[in-house]
Amino acid sequence: MPMIPQARKQPGQARSRHVVAAILEAAARILERDGYAGLTTNKAAELAGVSIGSLYQYFPNKQALVAALHSRHGEETLATAREALRLSDGLPWQAQLECLVSACLRLHLAAPGLHRVLEREWPQFDAPPEDNPLDAALQDCVAEWLAGGGLPAERAPRLLRMADSLIHGLALEDAPDEAELTRCVAAALAAYLTLPRQGPEIST
Template sequence: MPMIPQARKLPSQARSRHAVAAILEAAARILERDGYAGLTTNKAAELAGVGIGSLYQYFPNKQALVAALHRRHGEETLAAVREALRLSAGLPWPAQLEQLVSACLRLHLAAPGLHRVLEREWPQFDAPPADNPLDAALLDCVAEWLAGGGLPVERAPRLLRMADSLIHGLALDGAPDEAELTRCVAAALTAYLALPWQGPEIST
């Protein structure tokens, strides 16, 4: 696996954080519209309304922008899962699972072009789960939800792997129907969780 491109530094003040957020949003919009080939640091700086020198303070090249967008997507996914669990608290676990799937699908369907770049063209710029604190936090969140519903916590890693594969495999092609995809993915994950528990599963 190639080394993941890194930002030069992290913004420390509100103004610099705003500039970095604008740069990342501009890069995301360009990737959504024009794909990876259409992204340049000059285009991102221009669309963000910052000088190219300001961009280079934080991102040495466009690969570092893509890596940063991977991290931003991880943050958004974790926030979406936590919010879905908060809003669905008290519902039966299959209904909660459907809310989780719906929240994650909306993230991808809102910008499928961006996520095709992140997940299919340059997935190697995303830190592997073993080294990614966002993935660890997401796993802990899902494991806590399973435990609260009396479901086998040991299934959390495979549940996440299945959800990731299904959502990326189904949401990024064509013009899918969100409601139908939600039912499809939620049904598959519900069936997996409803299987009789027979002890530890193989880690994936």
């Protein structure tokens, strides 16, 4: 696996965090509109309203911007999953699963061009699950939810891989139907969760 480009430093103060957030949002908007070829550090700095020197304090090149956007996406996915499960608490697990799938689909459908770049053109700039604390936190979140509903918590890793493949594969189609995709993905995941156990579960 190629080395993942790293930010030069992490923002410490509130103002620095605001600058980095503005730079990443600008880069995301450019990727959504123009694709990877259209992204340059100069364009990102200009759209963010910061100097190129300020951008280079944190990001040495546009590859580092893409890697940082992968991390931001991981944070957004984790927050989205937690919120969907919180809002659907008390519902039957099938309804909770639909809420979870719907929320994650909306996250991707809001910026399909950006996610095409992240997931299809430059997936290698995302840390592998075994080295990604955000992926570990998401897996723990889903495993806890499964256990609470009397479902096999050990299936969380494969469930997430299935969801990732289905959502990224289907949500990035042209003009997808959100309601139909939600039902399709949720039904596939529910079918896996209700498969009878046959021997030891494989979770990795």
